[in-house]
Amino acid sequence: MDKLLITGGKRLAGEIAISGAKNAALPILCAGLLSADTVQLSNVPHLQDVATMLKLLRQMGLGIEQDGDRIALNGGAIDKLEAPYEMVKTMRASILVLGPLLARFGEAKVSLPGGCAIGSRPVDQHIKGLQAMGAEITIEAGYIHARAKKLKGARITTDMITVTGTENLLMAATLAEGETVLENAAREPEVTDLANLLVAMGAKIDGVGTDRLVIQGVDRLHGASHAVIADRIETGTFLCAVAAAGGDITLTNTRADILDVVLERLREAGVILTFGPDWIRAQMAARPKAVSFRTTEYPGFPTDMQAQFMALDSIAEGVGRISETIFENRFMHVQELNRLGAAIEIDGHTALVKGVEKLVGAPVMATDLRASASLVIAALAAQGQTLVDRIYHLDRGYDRMEVKLSAVGADIVRVK
Ligand SMILES: CC(=O)N[C@H]1[C@@H](OP(=O)(O)OP(=O)(O)OC[C@H]2O[C@@H](n3ccc(=O)[nH]c3=O)[C@H](O)[C@@H]2O)O[C@H](CO)[C@@H](O)[C@@H]1O
Numbered sequence: 001m002d003k004l005l006i007t008g009g010k011r012l013a014g015e016i017a018i019s020g021a022k023n024a025a026l027p028i029l030c031a032g033l034l035s036a037d038t039v040q041l042s043n044v045p046h047l048q049d050v051a052t053m054l055k056l057l058r059q060m061g062l063g064i065e066q067d068g069d070r071i072a073l074n075g076g077a078i079d080k081l082e083a084p085y086e087m088v089k090t091m092r093a094s095i096l097v098l099g100p101l102l103a104r105f106g107e108a109k110v111s112l113p114g115g116c117a118i119g120s121r122p123v124d125q126h127i128k129g130l131q132a133m134g135a136e137i138t139i140e141a142g143y144i145h146a147r148a149k150k151l152k153g154a155r156i157t158t159d160m161i162t163v164t165g166t167e168n169l170l171m172a173a174t175l176a177e178g179e180t181v182l183e184n185a186a187r188e189p190e191v192t193d194l195a196n197l198l199v200a201m202g203a204k205i206d207g208v209g210t211d212r213l214v215i216q217g218v219d220r221l222h223g224a225s226h227a228v229i230a231d232r233i234e235t236g237t238f239l240c241a242v243a244a245a246g247g248d249i250t251l252t253n254t255r256a257d258i259l260d261v262v263l264e265r266l267r268e269a270g271v272i273l274t275f276g277p278d279w280i281r282a283q284m285a286a287r288p289k290a291v292s293f294r295t296t297e298y299p300g301f302p303t304d305m306q307a308q309f310m311a312l313d314s315i316a317e318g319v320g321r322i323s324e325t326i327f328e329n330r331f332m333h334v335q336e337l338n339r340l341g342a343a344i345e346i347d348g349h350t351a352l353v354k355g356v357e358k359l360v361g362a363p364v365m366a367t368d369l370r371a372s373a374s375l376v377i378a379a380l381a382a383q384g385q386t387l388v389d390r391i392y393h394l395d396r397g398y399d400r401m402e403v404k405l406s407a408v409g410a411d412i413v414r415v416k
């Protein structure tokens with residue numbers, strides 16, 4: 001099993017090109033199931049989750065041609081309408097095939113995703129929404145089996161804001177009969193990116209980027225070309241890395257306008273930020289100041305950045321108060337950060353981080369994707385060596401992180 005060996009204390013300087021967003025690429029790849037024509041994608045990130053999604057889609061008969069960050073999808077010969085347990089258990093986003101398959105082929109069988117390290121993560125809202133559109137759904141032997149000759153437009157208000165739930169229902173609605181209104185829709189930039197591709201494929205969607213999406217179903221969608229939006233979480237992660245380790249880095253191929261709250265907290269921590277239309281420069285010369293926040297849906301503070309900021313607060317001046325409101329169990333990194341010398345206490349859904357003057361390297365274990373990123377950040381700032389185990393979590397969602405970090409001066413190597 002691969003591990004990362006990191007020797008901390010190196011200042012970061014140079015340029016890092018940001019990859020396309022995992023959370024946009026995954027639903028966008030599933031959108032390839034909606035059309036018999038070719039969908040040309042660019043800026044697709046090189047990630048384990050993307051490889052898993054491509055394997056799943058290929059099994060269904062989706063034509064896939066890959067050339068670097070470009071992928072052409074052709075849904076002209078889909079012949080299997082099933083996402084098996086073996087795939088879904090390694091990647092929950094496999095649930096995103098449910099809406100497109102059902103809408104276009106009238107049937108889909110998808111293994112029920114279980115809980116994961118960060119929470120129980122049910123998919124009841126996906127199911128209720130599709131039922132409201134006329135689908136007959138049974139859950140048996142661990143599988144969601146959905147059938148509908150033709151989905152019908154409906155007004156759907158989800159009980160909470162759900163990102164993949166919105167994406168599944170949005171994709172389903174594009175080929176349903178009549179009008180669908182999605183109230184309480186997620187506004188994450190990745191949902192908007194998917195909606196932009198769907199519109200380019202001929203979908204009729206009003207309210208893109210808002211919490212009320214109105215979709216007029218069409219008979220068919222056609223091919224289109226689309227560049228996947230920059231990964232705001234990868235961007236934020238590298239910004240936290242420079243904030244913790246110190247230095248001067250410029251991130252290219254990214255956007256500042258979808259990171260407002262994160263950039264605000266970084267400024268509060270003492271990072272000097274400048275940016276242009278597709279780059280962000282971060283300079284950090286002092287010890288960071290502790291920041292406090294609570295995670296909420298976009299445009300609030302993203303839960304996918306919580307762990308990385310906790311690593312930053314660990315070595316900051318002062319006390320940071322971090323509340324997690326999206327997932328019930330997203331503090332798995334706390335124990336591991338404390339193994340490096342951090343002083344973090346958990347009280348329910350809030351973590352109190354008392355900044356310490358120094359962290360000291362130790363062997364630690366990654367428990368989930370962003371927890372892994374937080375351990376890397378802490379290790380970059382720590383004295384001595386840290387060995388981060390179970391980095392398959394990191395590889396799910398970061399495009400060659402150690403290569404990008406070494407290029408800006410970090411001492412980080414992958415060991416077998
Ligand atoms: C592939 C992808 O895009 N993953 C992102 C997506 O996950 P994902 O789409 O799974 O997360 P959701 O937005 O659906 O989850 C938000 C909350 O709603 C709950 N819920 C959700 C659906 C449902 O049917 N029932 C239910 O109870 C969840 O358990 C969670 O507590 O959004 C999360 C929140 O921004 C991010 O952390 C993930 O990185």
Ligand SMILES: C=C(OP(=O)(O)O)C(=O)O
Pocket residue numbers: 023092093304369370397
């Ligand atoms: C929780 C995450 O992803 P997923 O929904 O794919 O598990 C994440 O990207 O931090």
